[in-house]
Amino acid sequence: MKNQLLHVFRNTPFGRETLLQSVYFCRMTKTPINVYIPEFPQFLMYFEKEIVTVDLDRAFLRDPETAREHAEQIIRSQGLKPNFFTPKRFTASTLPDIPVDFRYMTCPRTISNLSTKVSLGYIGPRVRNIIKNASFPVIIPSPVYKEWKRITVFFGGSANAINAFKAGIKISQLSGLPLTLFTEIEDPYTEESYRDILRENMLYDEIEKGNVNWLFFDKGRLMEDLYNVPHDALIVVGAYGHGLIKELFFGSTLETIQSVLPNSMVIVGPNFL
Amino acid sequence: MKLNAREVARLIDMPEETIQRWIRKGSLPAVEINGKYMVREDDLRKWADKHNIVLNEEQRDTGSEPKRKDVSIYKAMHRGGVFYGIKGDNVKDVLEDMVRVVTLPENLDKKMLLELLLEREKLASTGIGEGIAIPHPRTTPKDLLPWPIISTCFLEKEVDFNAIDGKPVFVAFMMLSPSIKTHLDMLSRLSFCLRDKEFVNFLRCIPREEDLLEKVRLMETRLKPTSSTQS
Amino acid sequence: MAAGRGLRLSPRYIFYSMDERLKLIIIGAIVGIFGGLASVALNRSLRYVSEILNTIRHVRYAPLLPAIGAAFSSIFLRHVVRDLGAHSVPEVIYSVSRKGGLLRLRSSFSRLVSGFLTIASGGSAGPEAPVVISGASIGSNIGTIFNLRDRQREVIVGCGAAAAIASIFNAPFAGIAFSLEVILGEWTIINLAPIAIASVVGTEVSRILQGNQIPFHHRIFHSGALDLVACIGLAALTSLGSIILIRLLKMAESHFKKVTSIFWLRAALGGLIVGIIGLFLPQVLGEGYEVIRRVIGEQYSPGIVISGFATLGKIVATSLTIGSGGSGGLFAPCLVIGSLMGLFYQSTIASVFPSVMWAGESYFALLGMAGVLSSVLQAPLTGIFLVVEITGGYDFIVPVVLVSVISATISHYFEPFSVYHQELIRRGELLRPRTDARVLAELSVMELLEKDCLLVHPEMRLKEFVSIVQRSHRNYFPVVDSKTGSFLGMIHLDDVRPYLFNPGLYESVIVGEIMNTNIYTVSPDDELADIISVFDREHTWSLPVVQDGKFLGLISKATLMDHYRKELIVQEEK
Missing domain, CATH: 3.40.50 (Rossmann fold)
Structure with a gap:
């Protein structure tokens, strides 16, 4: 298997x-x-x-x-x-x-x-x-068959987001399709703090190699910003962010994404290896 | 100190998957840290001891010498040194004198070495023909010797070694290796050089140490690396 | 142990750093409480409802009751809790032997409810199986909460089962024996302690809340040597009864499937027949503790004919109830059948040899219970302990052991496996710890995979091949297509050795010509037990592992042996 x-x-x-x-x-x-x-x-x-x-x-x-x-x-x-x-x-x-x-x-x-x-x-x-x-x-998958031509990974800095990034890199490498990181900057953080998270996890190489296009949004309006996700992108996202109530709902980001974006999604859970 | 599954796997020489399964099953004591399993080194030692599982200590600090076996005869000869004018009329005397002059690791007992060399000589001559002998002990004092050593000894006068071709020996390469495998690797390299007529003639001229080593180094670059250097 | 360091340590930390055995004992006790509560809950409600229903038993529509109950019970299982799966206790054993004791949370109550519906309405089945599942499932989920590993969880599942049995019968030893003999299948110190604790705690819980289920006052039996001899006859009779029960059950199951595919109708049909039998023989209805109570209290002496019919009736009713898809277990029916059979046997020998002073009816009834239970479950110790604990006297132990062991041995000839194990054994899923099958089941092909082989390509000349042989330390050389990477065949050194030393062939022979394409390959999903049989059949030492046409590596007997041994070593509990 x-x-x-x-x-x-x-x-x-x-x-x-x-x-x-x-x-x-x-x-x-x-x-x-x-x-x-x-x-x-x-x-x-x-x-x-x-x-x-x-x-x-x-x-x-x-x-x-x-x-x-x-x-x-x-x-x-x-x-x-x-x-x-x-x-x-x-x-x-x-x-x-x-x-x-x-x-x-x-x-x-x-x-x-x-x-x-x-x-x-x-x-x-x-x-x-x-x-x-x-x-x-x-x-x-989206309800109707649609080919995707690029990959968008949502990166909010949590451990699951890191796993999502890893999964995204893997898919991008296997398929040869371009990878975009999508980050909605949350309040206390800056662009640099997200970069630091990747550095800590030895994943910054991927960014430095220039394979990844990183989009930052700092208006705090996820709903509107999601319009920037291309229609032909495969979404890769971690199941939970920093949230506490993990039993019933996914993180708020994922809930928003899955209710706004009609794209096909790859969801990476907390037990991802 | 805590080890992850991969480190444990290396220590007990089992696949990582197996270690993970053992931890999951509860056969191997582990703690969960941020969703990843870690094994305390103390726990692992106790556990291994209880189950008679041998830990592969040397595998851990990679890069240390014993693991990557150094089978360059150039290096071995460099370590062993070149000696001239070894005295003696028969095999025993020659070996005695050789052991006396060569520099050896401190913990290696010269007397014992001589006995081992003679013992090997008794079984069959180490004279391989063309006036060359490669005296070596049959079993190697393993722990005493971290690296292989070849000491090149030019004899004062040619001595009958009972060699295969009956020719008297003028030069002896005393070879000490930490393991049989290294020994065979070294031997095959050395004999590759000795098969070269030109090299033998070069030896007959009793070259200076620097010239000899340089020559060997050049010849060795032509050799393909052996299997053990690859792995 | 952490007390000296003061209160800075959280209870959670103390608990997690606790010694494994102590931890298991504490969790075992907790599970014991819940197991006891589950059994009390089911028993209380059964007793309560049966008192109400007893008042309307004589009504004309009474035979419909078991039908309605069974139908509701199966609809409840299927549609309300969506808990599929026919056999109950085997599911627990499967989980212990294959799945590290994982059980679903819903199982902790679903069977209690469905069992209640079946039994309360008059279906002939026992409440023990539902309680065992419930206890086991509670144990499993508590184990998961405490972050236990598979092996520890298995023990806690055993605790749940032990507590269930122990608390129903007020018999801690029977609980321990049942759990070790039937559920876990091994006796070790690590197992024993938590299970014993759970058993005792479960018993205590039910004692506090409801008193003894099968009350029986300790008394001395006046039995002679002849009674002992008669025991042998009873043993034979009980094993016969057990065999009939097991076979009828299987028959009922397969025949009901043919009758209709609508599951609730099937259950209702079974219930209806049971209801009709119940019109004539009301003893067969329900779980039958009341019958046992009366029989061993010697308040019930129906004579040879009635007791004979009642025995048969109970066997048939039980097969119908359970075979048609009703919910419940065989434990209590076994006891009822055993007690009625004992009664029948006593009346028979009393009338054949009227001159002998036979021991009382309860003596034989109790022995009959032990006999039937031992042979149906193939668990003589459980039978022995249960009866000994019910009677509360160890002077009774000689005949009980005699009947249990002989009965189990005789039926072993005809039905070699416990009813709980049959299905699993047929599927090859009964994996007892530290057995060959278990070790092989736990190892996987991917763990044994040797990836350090040198690959060769079909267009390679022999000369190149020889140089590869020189560098390799293996005797097997997989051949793969140099472009697609798909697996084509293998070269075994033994087969080509003569050519290797013939330089004349070096340029003229290519690998494609000397490779063996007729090679058996295995897939990473194959079971090791199957792979071993391939090794034996093909007389080979190495097999290539291929998935989707791609070569993954070799699997060899030598590595297998090495891992097999290590596996055995680590499974040992020290």
Whole structure:
């Protein structure tokens, strides 16, 4: 599993768009794709400290006969080799365990509720739970397939933001697409303090090499500033900033971003390795 | 002192993944600092002791000499020095005189060395032909010798060493190496040089120390590095 | 220990720096309290509801009750808490053997509720399994809160299970035995202490709150040598009963699946049949503690025929309730079946040999309980301790041991594994600590991967290959495509040795011609147990690990052996 991307396939037009996004991501980052076509309405992910139970909405289980065919078609159309995941372990006979050592996983904004709920500003509780526990970044694709041509990393200085930057660098290196850092300067800090954070984490090299374009905004109006994020950018962002209430909500920055930007997002959780 | 998984992995010579799993499973005592697992050095030592796991101490301070085995014969000869006019009519006397004159690391007992050399000579002659001998002990006093040493000794007069080709020996390279592997590496390098007729003739002229070492250095640059220098 | 340094240290710090064993004991005690509370909660509510329901048992629609209860119970599990999974205790064992004792928080109450619905309405199932799951899940989640590692969490899960059993039966030893024998599968000092504490604490909690579940006053049995001989017969009978129970249960499960795919209808159907049986044999309904109480109190002597039918009825009802998807365990039904069977046996021998002064009915009923429990669970110690603790007298120990051990041994022939383990063993998931399977399951291919091999390309001439051989310290040379990097084959030094010393071939032979393309490759996701069988089958020492066509490294028997041994060493508890 180590270097693959896990995609749970929903055999609906919406699921097609999601899969197309995953396939595009895989193509750009040269990551093999692994598609799970669910046979049971639930699966478990045993993370290090928590089991996440993922209930799938019924659309996932629709038409299992055509599901595989559809998925294969989509993957082959993009020139990738289809790979299907068959669960090896079961907690109970109808309750498969999905490994948690993938490199990426694609989750739609909601995985348990019907896709009619998919909208900006809503990320389902299961998806949040996966992000909270996963050691891999979670890709939340835009509802309609759209290719991205650049990468924008939101950097607010927290440990998660540093991980997001690392993940962003990785994607940028693999895909050869340009990377932009987006920083909304928060009150006591200055531009230099953000640079210092990168220096402390030995990541400033990337900036010095000139590969990264760094945008600073200091008006304190995140909502408006987000308009500057290109429409064809893949967003990479850490799940939490400095916030305290980590259980129910992500950091305020992420909540704002995910409710304002329609772009595809890569969310890096606190357990990212 | 706290170690991260990679350092522990190096210490007990297991992959980092395994160490991380052991920590996760609770087989290896660890503390969690900012979401990363760290192992206290004391804990690790106690744990390793309890489970009879040998720690790979020398692996830790990389860059120290014993790890990167120095198999340059130029350097070894430089360390060992060149000596002229070694006296003696037979193998035993020659070796005795050689051991007497050469400079050795202080902790190396000359008497013991001589015994080892003679013992090896008893098994089979170290005369490799063309008037050259490479006396060396069969087993090397490991801890006493951090680096390989070659002491070049020109004999006062040619001595019969029971060499393969029966020719009497005029020069002896006394070779001491910390390990068998280094020994073989050195030997193969040295014999590469000695296979060169021109070099042997050069030796017959009993060159000055500087000339000899310079010549060896030049010849050695032509040699491909051996496997152990690469790793 | 930190007291000397004053109050500057926070309690949290003191706790985290505490000795592992002490920490586990303290957490075990906490889990014991919760396990005890869970069992008291379920028992209290069961008793309360069954008192109400007893007043309407004679109503015409009473047989529908178990059906409604079972249907609600399965709907609750499926749609309210969305806790799928049919078998309960095996899930705990699976988690302990594979997943470091991780259990879901929802399991700590979901089974309590669904078990309550099934049993209170009259379904023939035991409350122990729900309580065990609940206790185990509470333990697991408390362990996670305390930041325990996998192995410690496994022990705490065992604590939860032990506390549950101990508090239901007021039998701390049975709790310990159950946890070690069935759940954890190993006895070590590190395990024993916290589990014993949890057991005792759990027992104490339930004692304070509700008193003894199966009250039985200590008395001396007047038993003779003949009774002991008769025990052997009882042992055979109980093992027969257990085998029937296990087989019927399996049959019921597979047949109900065929009847209908609607899960709640299935459960309701099972409940309905149980309800109808209950019309004639009300003893089979519910968890049956009341029946046990009366039987061992010798207040119930129905005679050979009724007790025989009741035994069979209970076996059938239990298989139907659980096989149809009702929620609950086998523990209490086993005890009921055992006690009824003992009764039946006593009446039988009393009528066949009327001249002998047989020991009382309760004597055989208790032995029957131990026998059935031991053989269904394949856990004789649990059976022995439970019955000994219920009777409170150790003078009873000889016949109990006799029946338990013989019964477990006989049924072992026919049903070699505990009902809790069967499914896991079939799937190869029962991994007891420090067994071959466990060690292999924990190691992964990526940990054993040897990446320091020198790669060669098919268009290389033999001469170049020889120079690579010179530099390498391995006997295997993977061949990969120089452009795409995909794996093509391998060269084993042994196969090509003769050519290596033939300089005449140096220019004319290329690697592509001498490589072996017929090579078995393994993937990093493969199980080591499977890889070992490949090693054996292929008679090789090294296998290439290939993923998506790319060569990742070699896996060799030698490294495997080395890691295997280290794994065993570190799994040892010292």
